[in-house]
Amino acid sequence: MVDRVTHLLRCRDLVANLHITRGFSQGDGALAIPDYQTLMLPVLQLAAQGEMRVPEAAEKIADQLSLSEDDRAEMLPSNRQRVLHNRIHWAKFYMSKAGLVENPKRGLFRATPNGMALLASHPPTIDNEVLKAYPSFVEFLEKSASGKPKDEKPVTKAAAGSTATPEEQIDAAQAVLHSALSGDLLQRILDNSPTFFEQVIVDLLVAMGYGGTHENAALKLGKSGDNGVDGVIDEDRLGLDRIYVQAKRYAEANSVGRPEVQAFVGSLVGFGATKGVFVTTSAFSSGAREYANQIPQRIILIDGSRLTDLMIEHDVGVRVSRTVRIKRIDEDFFEEI
Numbered sequence: 001m002v003d004r005v006t007h008l009l010r011c012r013d014l015v016a017n018l019h020i021t022r023g024f025s026q027g028d029g030a031l032a033i034p035d036y037q038t039l040m041l042p043v044l045q046l047a048a049q050g051e052m053r054v055p056e057a058a059e060k061i062a063d064q065l066s067l068s069e070d071d072r073a074e075m076l077p078s079n080r081q082r083v084l085h086n087r088i089h090w091a092k093f094y095m096s097k098a099g100l101v102e103n104p105k106r107g108l109f110r111a112t113p114n115g116m117a118l119l120a121s122h123p124p125t126i127d128n129e130v131l132k133a134y135p136s137f138v139e140f141l142e143k144s145a146s147g148k149p150k151d152e153k154p155v156t157k158a159a160a161g162s163t164a165t166p167e168e169q170i171d172a173a174q175a176v177l178h179s180a181l182s183g184d185l186l187q188r189i190l191d192n193s194p195t196f197f198e199q200v201i202v203d204l205l206v207a208m209g210y211g212g213t214h215e216n217a218a219l220k221l222g223k224s225g226d227n228g229v230d231g232v233i234d235e236d237r238l239g240l241d242r243i244y245v246q247a248k249r250y251a252e253a254n255s256v257g258r259p260e261v262q263a264f265v266g267s268l269v270g271f272g273a274t275k276g277v278f279v280t281t282s283a284f285s286s287g288a289r290e291y292a293n294q295i296p297q298r299i300i301l302i303d304g305s306r307l308t309d310l311m312i313e314h315d316v317g318v319r320v321s322r323t324v325r326i327k328r329i330d331e332d333f334f335e336e337i
Contacts, residue, residue, distance in 0.1 A: 032071045035163040036087035036094075040126035043091045047101050047111040048119055054092070054107075058084045077171040090165040094128060098137035106331070170326075182308040185317055189281055190251065197249040198230060200317065201279055204307075205233055207314040210243065229267045235275070243275045244268055250282035252304070258287040261299070268297055276300070279307060 042064065046057050062072050062084060074083045092109050095101045100115035111119070114134070123130065131137040162169060189197055205211050211233045235241040246264045248256055261278060268276050278284075278292075279302045292299045302310070311317050 032067065033074065033084050033087065034065070036090040036165050037127040037163055038125070039087050039091040040095055040130075041123065043088055044095060044100060044111055044115050044119060044126060047092075047109055048116055051104060051108045051110045053109075054085055054088050057088050058082070061088070076167055077175070078167065081167070083168075086165055086167055094131060094137070095126070097140040098131040098134040100131075100134075106334075170324075178312065181312060181318065182305065185308040185311055186252075186281060186304050188317070190249065194247075194249050197281070198247050200311070201231075201245060201247055202233075204311055204314060204316045205245075207316050208310070210235060229264070229271070241275070242273065243277055244271065244273050246276065246278045248278075248280040248282070250280055252282050255283045255285050256280045256288055256301075257285045258291045261288045261291055261301070265295060265297055265299060268299075274298060277302060280304065281307065 039061065042061050043057060046052050046060055058072075067084070072082070072084060075081070076083055076086055092101055095115070096103070096109070098114075099112055100118060101109050102112050103109050118126070118130075132141075164172065189200060202211070229244050230247045231245045232242050233245060235243050244267070246267075248260070250256065256278070261284070264276060264278055268274070274296075275298045277300045281304045283303045283305075284292075284301050289301060292301055
């Protein structure tokens, strides 16, 4: 019960530290791409000029804001869409629910008479609060919230009140959950024995495709224990090459320095090996990383953060508790032959 409470408090704190700035996204300390609500007014102004496509609108708005090439090319964490395109899409979507823009044909949008009338009033900004003055938008919110259990917050109302697009909210929530899970994984490893840590490495390497069968990998890794090497594992199922492994289960504050990496490399030379993996639950010093990058041997350094990322990616020590499927229009389905 205590672990569960600790986990929930950690998630709460991570969410509290996740800031999405009103008006702009923050990247490398710079103010760059406006949020989707801030984009509503310029998007509607472009739509009032005639039929418009999202890529065209994005290019015009990027020019107006003097966005850099990096800003224009910035992708969502999912790498499925550009941030600027995504925000323009959602600005257009919400305004369409208020009856301010319409889609005359696939891929095109334009301002409606209601949209033109709103622009004629010279609004300083357009956001979801402004859209609530239109009955169709309110009806859209209420319809989206209907059918939900009483203790469940309406998803669409929450999205409409945020400056982040739904995709950005999903990505942010996933990042929070991933961070909390990584911390829990690392703590569980530290709570167990060094032998358990070596077994975690066995399970991970096998899940990544190394070591042939799990039984063969388990026999090889963690059985050597001499000359600075904790184990050896086949790089492929045929055993054509081998990878030597060093494992250090250290507390977070106790980082691995250059001398320890040098000792591991010296052991590889003694075995006539050219490939090695050094895994720790803590971190590597900058000197250790610089040394590993300069030597002829191929040494991969896996710190606690990367270790847990790999465990999550390859389903080692974790399991899926919930799957959310996001569906989009199948454009091919609506193509008339």
